[in-house]
Amino acid sequence: MKKLLALGLLIASLSTAAIVGSAPAHAQDNERPRALVQVVKSTPDVTVHTLVAPSSVFSVTSHIIEFKSQLFVVDGQFFAPFAADLKAYTTQLGKPVTRFYISHEHPDHYLGMGDAFPDVTVYALPGVRQHIEKDGPEQIAKWTAKLGPKMVAQHLVLPTRDAHAGREVVDGVALEFATLQDHEAAESLVIKLPELGIYIAQDLLYNGVHLWLPGSTEGWRKALTGLQAESGYTTFLVGHGQPTDRQVIGRNLAYLDTVDRIRRSATGGADYKAQLLQAYPDLGGAALLDIYLPLAYPAKP
Template sequence: MTQPSSPDLSRRDLLKGTALTLGAATLLRSALVPSVARAQGALPPGTVHSFATGGVTFHTYVSPPQAVHVTSHVVEFADRLLVVDGTMLPPTAQEVSALIQSTGKPIAMAVLSHEHPDHWGGSPLIEGASFATLPQIREAVAAEAAGGQFGTPSSVLDGPDLEIGMTEIGGVPVEFRHYENNEAPHMVVTVLPEQKVAIVQDLVYNGVFFAPGIDRKNWIATLEGLRDDPAFDTLLVGHGLPTTRGDLDTAIAYVTKMDEVITAAATPDDAIAGMKAAFPSYAGEFLLSLMADYWTK
């Protein structure tokens, strides 16, 4: 499939429903080539944002607002692909599958970054993908899938174990890292050091309300460590547009404020109101409804 061109699509339309950070705006002006993905059913289409560097092309699929701008990333090497995450819904996964098919290249590897179902719910519809992940993540996915809301993601549950550390895909160095107890119990980050790109997924959201997380103090410390890491300049995130490393400061400020708001709030509703007041332009309000699920007071 050839992605449709979008000459009449303005940046305002493209980014409707998201808060555009400075890093994302810079990247959009300088490198990203956006296009509209193919619409499926009643759900509006997502968007694909592409750029090339160091002989590798990066395609980020961003789901529409109804699917909280969750992402899937297709990394295109000379003759094969790396796919990270499967999005949440069948229509968005079908658009990711169409993006993959449009490259004309096979999937060398697919990776699931963490156990939250908005990142694996659509995985069974991504043709040719068997998702490698950590055993701890797969175990959590199995427990979540047992509830039946998202079906049984056999492409994850039957996938291979992911080896943390350096490897090569298509002759290009790729590093898989494992971070614990942040937004999720386990998070896989993918770094391409020669291209200076990191796929950080839900360690950073861009213009979208963050999930409350399980250990915000440790999350902040992890982000501070990434901020001081020279291995990358560009971030591909779990919700929203690709951005630059400068948005690590934005994420640190957000998680810090979220921790302050939750600490001061008497109820989850109070915390939700506080986050809306602090970040009025952010999208993905549904994610704030998770506050009650994480509430420990």
């Protein structure tokens, strides 16, 4: 029931949301909300762009690292229309997408891309790759049954290359890849551009959106504390929400503290949700709470 309610809210908000976005529009689908794209930082050697889906679909992000000769893309959107926006934007840049990274195993970061990017080479951590191979077809079937084939990509592009931690120089630009365990996801890939002070954190960080928290806050808190100790980065690209600064780490830690406090006193899922919405009336993605509440507060037999 709660899942149905969340779905209803999602569909309702999709049909009423304002049309936004700088990605080129197609004449036949002018009526839908669009993802917004912004240039985060630019030097003579590299430009980083961020696309953010509308808040009605949880502000899921994708990032484009534009080198002199090629593009790397990080994460492929939840729903097909926003992956189409991403595709239109990358096409407009006029350089080939030579690597497409998927940061972690959750479907909101890969399910949308298959129809828009059928031919890209997809990189992911080995465990993430195995999870998507197993879970991806089920996710397509599940979400297509809920939202239909226009919203859900019907083609799955599986990762074929393993991503690894380490340093690499691409077209003269230094990149650092690192892996993190047991925070929002079981494991995830982060990509840093030290010369630009950019840290592509994906779902380690949320900005202006409720965090996905069906389980313990412990591992996530540990990962955020580790990130706080890492100096040299000033711009953080999150998995949900607009690019932001270091303050986001403290805001996410405070959110985890609030969740723990509410969990100690909440009488059940409904009370937890009410208290959390009261504590954070301005955050987007409230429908995420409806989706994870049955996991956090399973119905008693």
